[in-house]
Amino acid sequence: VSEGEVNWDKLKRVVGLAVHFLDNVIEANLLAARAEHTAGEVLNIACGKAVTVNETIDIINDLLGKKIKPIYTDPRPGDIKHSLADITLAGKLLGFKPTVPFKQGLQKAIDWYRENLL
Secondary structure, three states, X not given: OOOOEEEHHHHHHHHHHHHOOHHHHHHHHHHHHHOOOOOOOOOOOOOOOOOOHHHHHHHHHHHHOOOOEEEOOOXXXXXXXXXXXXXXXXXXXXXXXXXXXXXHHHHHHHHHHHHHHO
């Protein structure tokens, strides 16, 4: 991969983890600690909005001031084409509402990376 290009096949596995940001997870855990009748429940915690691979690249380009071009590869067996974590139950049981939208969370992640890993 040359400079300015991203091998999306490898990166998309990581970006999928970025749909929830630490602030949202902390908020959900605090709400869960105070909630009643949630023992044993499995809840999705995420930003509550679907973001495509191409939208993610556009956001990254915007935040970095770059023009990164993804490298598209053939899908692997079992790849999920569309995915959105349903946070409805977290809202119902905990009153959870995401506090950090996707773009803001991605900016925080980039800032942290720059400060701690570069």
